[in-house]
Each structure stands twice: as structure tokens, then as C-alpha cells.
Amino acid sequence: MAERLARAGVDLTVWNRTRAKAEPLREQGAAVADTIAGLRDHDVVFTMLSTSEDLDHVLAELLGDSGEDRGPGVVVDCSTISPEASAAARRRCAERGTEFLAAPVSGNPKVVRAGGLSVVCSGPRETYDRVSGLLAHLGRSATYAGEGETARLVKIAHNLMLGVVTQTLAEVTVLAEKGGVPRHAFLSFLNDSVVGSPFTRYKSPAFVHLDYTPRFTPPLLRKDFDLGLAAARALDVPMPVTALTAQLVQASVGTGRVTEDFAILLDLQAAAAGLKLEPEAVPVDDGLSA
Template sequence: MTQIAFLGLGAMGIRMAQHLIDAGHAVTVWNRTESRAQPLLEQGAQWADTPAEAAQGAEFVIAMVRDDEASADVWLDEQTGAFKGMDEQAIAIESSTLSVDWIKTLAQHAHQRNVKFIEAPVSGSRPQAQHAELVYLVGGEASLFERAEPVLSLMGKKVNHTGGMGSGALAKLVTNTLMGIQVTTLGELVAMLKRQGEDPDKILEAVSTTPVWSKTAGIVRKSMVNEAYEPQFPVDLIEKDLGYCLQAANQVAPMTSAARTVFNEAQTQQLGEWNMTVVAKLYQ
């Protein structure tokens, strides 16, 4: 049995932590809103009032939060931050989707505190988290990756070591940018097919047999054609990730910028909490 702390029980985190409990590990959880933890507490997880308290005695401390600001608060707060409570041999694992600059800064803070640290963002949304089918993109020392891999494998189907610190964040931003551009493009094309009086589903079914089609396009097509926009990957999050990608590109990324503008418009129309495919409504 391994002692594991899990920080952040949003739509992804609560599903990921569940797998650690199911595997028989001793899991301590923290979240800004304690009520979110109740289903896990009923299954044997322990509650901690602060990230620092959760980290005490843990061999692995995993964070899954919204953005750079939340990450800084969880790890670095002088009174409650997880780094404050970690043992020397423990490994801090940051699984949030963050900017490259911040993940490197956070790694420097860890080094200054003699904390062992890796980044491990994931590709996948709620269904993949639910079924332990996430893909991990891990940056950091190979020796730490090897120690953490068995734990990460409980939550994902593939654990990739992408290289040094920052490479995981870059891999995740590349992944989400490719996805975001496909989503905005398919939204345009579905609307164009409707204006032409065609059945978008029939046309896209034919296109799906060609080499240009992707697995993501298939998921997006189904959502848009059926107008099923229940949150899986909300507009607000993909917009945030495209912003981080633009930072990494020094703003020299016109396609990324164009896609982000579409998601910005969705936010303006109060669609930020809906699934990213809701941008199809912008073209109707």
C-alpha cells in the first residue's frame, strides 16, 4: 500500500483519485470545496484541510487543478502549500495543464526546497479519466519517471516520458492546440454543409473513410451533428490552453490565435461552461 495525496477534485481529479483508491492505496485528498470529496471519503479516502497536511507522509503528491494561479497556490503557499508538508523522498507530480514558463518556475521552486518534482499532464477528458484511459506526458528526470510510472499507470493507458522539464507541458499544449483547431474547423464545415442543403452526418461519414480523418474528428462530428454539448472539455479550458500555447510561441502562431478567437467568442456568448464543440452554434 502506497501513501498518496491527491490535490484537486474537479471533474478530472475526482475520477483519477478513484482509481488509486480502487487499487488499494491509502489516499488523502484535498479540494477547495470539501463536499466534492464526499464520494471518495465514503470509500476510505482521508480528508486534509490543506495541501500541506495532505502531503505529510505521502510518497507521491499529485495535483490536478485549473491553471497556473491555482497551481502556485496549491504548491507554494507559505502556510498551506504542499511543498511545505512533503518528505524528502516523496515525489511531487503536477498533472494540471499549465504554461511552460510556469512549470519551469515551479520546478525551480521545488529544487530550492529539495523537493523531487516531475510534470505529468494528461491527454483525455472525463470519459478517459473515468475508465483509466488517460495518456500521460511526463517531463523530468528519468529516475523519478520510473518511480512514478506504476502509480500513473493506474490512471492511464499510456505513460510517455517526453524529456526534460517543460517538455510535458509542451506536448500537452501541442495536443490541445491540434484538437482546438480541429474543433473550430469542423464547426465551420458542419455549418457550411447545412447551408448547402446537405446532411452533414452523411458527408462527414464519407470523409471519415479518407486518410485525413482523425479519432478526434469522429468524436467532434458526433457531438456537433447531435448538438450534444454536455461538458466533457469546456470552452473555458481549451481557450486557456490555447492562450498558454500562444505564450510558448511568443504569439507567432496565427492558426492557434484564430482558433482561440472562436472560443473567445463562445465565452462572450456565455457558452464557456459548455463542451468545446458548442462553437458549432456560432456558425448557425
């Protein structure tokens, strides 16, 4: 995401807890800050963290701890966190005169590089309008979902769908293979059918080659299911399919394979069906190469 901003000619300074991850952006013309506080005087700061606790830590250093400190003009937070944690971050920013936009995203690094990132935003409309030009550089679309923390619920619901679809894809793929259909043939047909999608096509190489290079790990997916089911309880929405999938995601974490991609749901489904999977050496289009 930062690379896309830099290539668009945005005056960019970056910081990462692991500095080595930020250094390659120098080649795109970005400066690298030594500390988070080095971003404090910027017009807009994008943040992307794994948990609300990480966001709290970053905001504490970004905004300072003195009533005299002023934060950046706008913080655009792209993390996937709860609406409650987002509201707390918004209040903390307001205390330093900083506007706050909730802006979680859909798309892993390969999707971003292919220009397919989607952003959903919530907060004051004028704040969204202020940064919309930057959001346009990030990928395919930016959607304004309203005031407050509504974007967080949109992203949580999105990730519930991600998990449920992947579990379903694992189940039908195992069914087809145990009945004698090669995985690549079944997935090729499905992806070209009315029920195929950019996501099923994107996930197909992992399923065919059994390549579980991490894009999104089971513990991160479990966190989002916890957030989603908590929202469902608060809003009195029954989600039986989601609740069952949450147990299967928990089972994937319980295997200890927590550093692989959550596509390992395929392995767990195959094991439950008594099917031994082998990688298939067949080229598979992920829909992103172009």
C-alpha cells in the same frame, strides 16, 4: 483519475477545494484529508489545477512556509500551465526537498473512465521511473518527453490542435448541412474515413445532439491558445492557422457562453453561415462506450 488509483489498490488520500467532490472516493477506499497540509507526509502527491495561480496556492499550503518543513516525496502536477510557471513550481518544491514531475494529461472524465487517458511527463528520469507504476494505473499511456518543462509545451501544442481540429470540424459540418446533408450522416462518414479520429468520433454526439455539457470550456481553451501563441513568439514559429482559430475561440468567449463546452464553435459557425441548427434525435457512437 483518483478513482482509478484507488481501484488499483493504491493507498490513497484525497483533497479537493470543494470537499463534496472528494467524498464519493470514500466508497473506493480512499481517505479524505481536511487540509492540503494533511497530504504533506505522503510519498507522492498528484495535483490538478486550472491555472498556475491555483497551483501556487496549493503548493504554498502543501509544502509549508518554514525552512524546517519537508514536503512530500514527489509532486506530480497534471495541470496545463506555462513552462515558466512549471519551472517556478519545480524550484519551490526543490526548496523543500520534494521532487517534481510535470505530467499534463489528455482526456476528460469520460475518456479517463474508459481507460483512454494519456500522460506526457518531463523532469528527472529517475523521478519519472519512481512514479511510473502509478502513472500506468491512470490510463492508456505515459510518455517521457525529457528534462525540464518539455511536457508543458507538448500539452499546449496538443490543445492548440484540439481547438484547430474542432473549428475545422465545425466548418465542414456546417458546409455539408447547408448543402442538404444531415449532420449525423456526414459525421458518420467522416469518422469512418481516413481523416476520422478518436477525437472527431468522440465530439460527434455533441455536434449531432447540440449537447454542450461542459467538458472543456472556451475560457480554458483561450488560456491554452494564449500560452501556445506566446511559445510560438518566443521560438519564432509562425502559426497563422492557430492565430486565426484563437480569434474564433475569443469570439466564443465573447458570446458569454463561458460555462458550456467549446463545441459551441459549431453554433458560431452555423450563425456565420446563416444556418439554424436543430438537434438530431439519432444515436451516435462516441467510441468510448465499450
